[in-house]
Amino acid sequence: MTLDRTNAMRWGTGVLAVTMLAGGGGYWLGQKGGPATTETGSAQSGRKILYWYDPMVPAEHYDNPNSLSSMGMKTVPKYADDAPMGDAMPGVSVDPAARQNxxxxxxxxxxxxxxSALTVTGTIDFNQRDVAIVQARSGGFVTRVYARAPGDVIGAGAPIADLQLPEWGGAQTEFLAVKRLGKPELTAAARQRLRLMGMSDALIGEVERTGRTNGTVTIRSPIAGVIQSLDARQGVTLGAGQTLAQVSGIGTVWLNAAVPEAQAGIVRVGQSASATLTAFPGESFAGRVSAMLPAAQADSRTLTARIELANRGGRLRPGMFAAVALGSEGxxxxxxxxxxxxxxxxxxxxxxxxxxxxxxxxxxxxxxxxxxxxxxxxxxxxxxxxxxxxxxxxxxxxxxxxxxxxxxxxxx
The missing domain is CATH 2.40.420.20 (conserved putative lor/sdh protein from methanococcus maripaludis s2 fold)
Structure with a gap:
């Protein structure tokens, strides 16, 4: 009886071993879900095995199921019926367990x-479309210079210098003489001549009202902004058309963004943009691309996207560095x-x-x-x-x- 019990135990152990071997190959890639991946299982299912391989290294092929790939992984079988045949829908099959693994x-x-994925850098610059050139309309000399210097921020109408213009005095004398003739047509023509010489209607009205000439004129800035250059100095003799000052407006500024040449094709005029500056953390400034400059920078292989920004309070100063996010077109x-x-x-x-x-x-x-x-x-x-x-x-x-x-x- 003891011998029979021993034989029974040996027989049970053998069955257990075969069962474990049969269940060890249940994972494969590219299969339709079927029998275990042993040679016996394949023969029973009628499916032909071409070779064994590791899905992580599919180029390596092995001729037996006990092989290990170069990555140390156990190989799985590649069946002949995995390839698309006839009119069957082509594709690679993966069972749920393999998908999870x-x-x-x-x-x-x-x-x-x-x-947006395009973030570039740029610098603040003056709006070159908002520039005023202050000139002498007639020859004369400077009698007074107000306390101005390049870099000063001035408002619209701020005085820059007083000029004595002898030509204006002579023209005003002629105007008063014509006016005394009492001929409206001649008076209107003389008044228009004063306008063409650059005199304001206020100055002409003052001469007409008081009957006295005034050859001294105060030159004022036509816009608010920054004085870029100032050539007016007291006692200097001026010729007609000579520049006294150049003023750049600061109501709006340009942000010149450097766009890599490889990405320039996705930037378009009118596209939205947002700028952030280290001087104002947590704050962004919105604008739009107003122009893509035609020339590329040869040293950096970038193109310049010009973005116009509103400059409320004059906080954006030319020369400041900014990070620019170019938004999508929506x-x-x-x-x-x-x-x-x-x-x-x-x-x-x-x-x-x-x-x-x-x-x-x-x-x-x-x-x-x-x-x-x-x-x-x-x-x-x-x-x-x-x-x-x-x-x-x-x-x-x-x-x-x-x-x-x-x-x-x-x-x-």
Whole structure:
């Protein structure tokens, strides 16, 4: 009886060992879900094994199930019926356990607005369209200079210098003489001559009202801003048209942003922009691209995007450094996660998630990128599902089994 018990124990141990061996190969990539991955299981299922391989290193092939790959992983079988045949839907199959082990994540292509991804640097500059040149309209000399210097911030109408203009005095004397003739036509012509010489209506009215000439004129700034240059000095003799001062307005400023040449194509006139400066932490200044300058900087290979910013209170000073985020145009686009895009150099692919756990590469044409999203211009439709994690392994498996990528424009 003891012998029989011993034989029974040995028989049970053998069965247990066979059972463990049969259940050890239950994981494989690219299979349709079926029997265990042993040679016996394959024979029973009628499926032909081509070779054994490691899904992480699909280029390595082995001739027995007990092989270990170069990465030290146990190999799994590659079945002959995994490859697409006839009119069957092409694709790589992965069972649920394998999907979980690979950490595969499936997302859907969806319509949305592409957030900004282009952040560049720039510097504040004067608005060169807001410049006033103060000149002497007639020859004369400077009798007084007000307390001004280059770099001073002045308001509109601020006095700069007093000029004595003998030519103005002579013209005003002639005007008074014509006025005494009592001929309105001649008086109007003489008044227009004074205007053409640069006299203001207020000065002409004062001469007409008092009957006295006034050849001294106060030159004032026509705009508020910063004095860039000042050539008026007391006692200096001036010729007609000589520049006394140049004033740059500061109501608006230009932000010149350096855009890399490779990304200049996505920047357009009218596009929104937001600037942040270290001088004003936590505050942003909004503007729009007013121009893309035609010349590129040869040393940095950048183009200049000119952005016009409102300068309330004159806080933005020329020369300040800014970080510029160029916003999107706000249009809707078909977006996919950037990590789901496979760029091979010759083409761009995504891995489609088909029915019944099958996956197939699809060729796409991409556009802009931003915020972890990529715009798909062609090759994909809204709502189609694709793999965002683990797609590179599936793409390698598809290449090994000869599964063709779905071309742009559809088709098989």
């Amino acid at each position: 690979l950490g595969m994540r499936v997302v859907a292509a969806e319509m949305g607005a592409l957030p 249009g809707q686009a078909l977006l996919v996660p950037s990590e789901a895009v496979i760029r091979t150099g010759a083409r761009t692919l995504v891995m489609l998630a088909l029915a019944d756990g099958r996956y197939r590469p699809a060729e796409v044409r991409t556009g802009r990128e931003g915020g972890g999203k990529t715009e798909v211009l062609a090759g994909l439709a809204a709502g189609e599902k694709l793999v965002a994690s683990g797609q590179f392994l599936l793409d390698s498996e598809a290449s090994l089994t000869g599964i063709a990528a779905r071309p742009i424009g559809g088709g098989k």
